[in-house]
Amino acid sequence: MGIDQREYRQRREQLMAKIGNGTAIFRSAPTAVMHNDVEYVYRQDSDFFYLTGFNEPEAVAVLAPHHEEHRFVLFVQPKDLEKETWTGYRCGVEAAKTVYGADEAYSIDELDEKLPQYLIKADRIYYHLGRDRIFNNVILSHWQRLMAGYQKRGTGPIALEDTHPILHPMRLVKSEAELELMRKAAAISAQAHNRAREFARPGRYEYEVQAEIEHTFRQEGGIGPAYPSIVASGANGCILHYIENNCQMQDNELLLIDAGCSYGYYNGDITRTFPVGGKFTPEQKAIYEIVLEAQLKAIEEVKPGKPYNEFHDMAVCVIVKGLLDLGLLRGDLEEIIKEEKYKPFYMHRTGHWLGLDVHDVGVYKHNEETWQTLQPGQVLTVEPGIYISPHIKPTEGQPEVPKNWRGIGVRIEDDVLVTASGNEILTSAVPKLIEDIESV
Numbered sequence: 001m002g003i004d005q006r007e008y009r010q011r012r013e014q015l016m017a018k019i020g021n022g023t024a025i026f027r028s029a030p031t032a033v034m035h036n037d038v039e040y041v042y043r044q045d046s047d048f049f050y051l052t053g054f055n056e057p058e059a060v061a062v063l064a065p066h067h068e069e070h071r072f073v074l075f076v077q078p079k080d081l082e083k084e085t086w087t088g089y090r091c092g093v094e095a096a097k098t099v100y101g102a103d104e105a106y107s108i109d110e111l112d113e114k115l116p117q118y119l120i121k122a123d124r125i126y127y128h129l130g131r132d133r134i135f136n137n138v139i140l141s142h143w144q145r146l147m148a149g150y151q152k153r154g155t156g157p158i159a160l161e162d163t164h165p166i167l168h169p170m171r172l173v174k175s176e177a178e179l180e181l182m183r184k185a186a187a188i189s190a191q192a193h194n195r196a197r198e199f200a201r202p203g204r205y206e207y208e209v210q211a212e213i214e215h216t217f218r219q220e221g222g223i224g225p226a227y228p229s230i231v232a233s234g235a236n237g238c239i240l241h242y243i244e245n246n247c248q249m250q251d252n253e254l255l256l257i258d259a260g261c262s263y264g265y266y267n268g269d270i271t272r273t274f275p276v277g278g279k280f281t282p283e284q285k286a287i288y289e290i291v292l293e294a295q296l297k298a299i300e301e302v303k304p305g306k307p308y309n310e311f312h313d314m315a316v317c318v319i320v321k322g323l324l325d326l327g328l329l330r331g332d333l334e335e336i337i338k339e340e341k342y343k344p345f346y347m348h349r350t351g352h353w354l355g356l357d358v359h360d361v362g363v364y365k366h367n368e369e370t371w372q373t374l375q376p377g378q379v380l381t382v383e384p385g386i387y388i389s390p391h392i393k394p395t396e397g398q399p400e401v402p403k404n405w406r407g408i409g410v411r412i413e414d415d416v417l418v419t420a421s422g423n424e425i426l427t428s429a430v431p432k433l434i435e436d437i438e439s440v
């Protein structure tokens with residue numbers, strides 16, 4: 001299972017067909033220090049990985065479709081057996097060609113010397129100005145030097161263009177091989193959630209549940225968590241990014257778990273909320289029913305041709321209606337939606353693209369009025385929630401929230417693939433209906 005070299009090559013060809021006489025440059029992700037001389041586990045930049053499958057730091061990929069011999073060039077860390085003894089295997093310059101399909105490869109130390117030959121005939125440079133300011137300056141100074149000779153030569157890049165608007169629409173629609181990895185990431189994530197639900201009970205700690213989840217990720221061949229796992233009991237469920245996971249779970253509390261596995265660089269992202277002691281209180285059940293209905297109805301809006309905002313709008317509508325019925329909101333449905341008076345209860349959007357990044361790339365809007373249209377091969381999350389913080393403050397004119405509703409946080413999140421006929425829920429192996437999550 002995985003992406004083969006042919007697919008990486010096709011992606012590069014597809015990109016090169018779009019940049020004409022330009023040269024595109026991609027930089028590997030930097031390493032990150034955890035403390036002193038210990039580094040975090042390396043994670044390649046997703047754009048770089050998408051085009052190369054190459055998983056080492058200190059690398060630069062150049063795509064120069066107009067170059068006669070070297071259309072794909074890799075600059076990599078050279079082999080160095082002594083350094084590799086300490087910091088791990090390096091592929092080296094030769095294998096960059098034989099294994100990764102580069103037409104030419106160099107040591108990263110030769111970048112300044114070798115890069116200009118791939119830029120001098122380009123009409124523009126495609127490069128995303130990223131967070132690495134030093135490397136941004138490397139590219140800008142090459143451009144500046146080339147332009148200094150433009151008058152004499154009459155050739156050279158006269159513009160810098162961002163790579164994202166070209167590359168990210170490609171990443172947004174997943175291939176069969178990518179979907180296979182995403183299905184596996186979803187399946188492991190689902191397995192972990194099911195194990196967590198069986199394990200959780202009053203008296204146990206949130207971190208014990210986290211350990212069960214992350215054990216499954218690794219045990220099943222995943223890289224690990226796709227993002228810091230959220231295991232939030234009781235009112236902790238009202239904190240969207242609660243990751244302390246250090247509280248003891250009590251009877252009569254809900255447990256909100258938002259955790260996903262990264263597998264082969266692709267990510268799962270699932271949230272489930274269930275009663276720690278096996279039975280919902282009436283208030284918890286009422287909130288859960290609204291969120292579940294919002295999620296099910298929102299998923300129905302995920303199909304080809306639908307504008308991206310419609311599943312979110314549907315979720316908001318169901319949530320507001322439900323809160324009005326419970327008396328937690330007051331007034332006219334449309335006005336509450338228009339004036340966003342539901343926001344103290346529901347402050348985030350209903351989903352995001354999912355792929356190599358958990359919050360994956362691709363525009364949501366083409367311009368102020370036009371949303372992206374859903375199309376087969378896109379994967380997104382559908383994750384409505386209601387969060388009644390102990391400290392919730394109603395907006396003007398809205399009622400105070402009675403005490404018995406406070407401290408309830410519910411989110412339900414699935415990963416959904418847009419298919420030709422509608423959608424496929426990749427994470428349906430984790431139950432969410434009340435009769436399936438309450439214990440008898």
Ligand code: GLY
Nearest residue numbers: 227258269358383
């Ligand atoms: N766990 C991150 C998210 O749901 O967006």
Ligand code: MN
Nearest residue numbers: 258269270413
């Ligand atoms: Mn999530």
Ligand code: MN
Nearest residue numbers: 269381383413
């Ligand atoms: Mn999500």
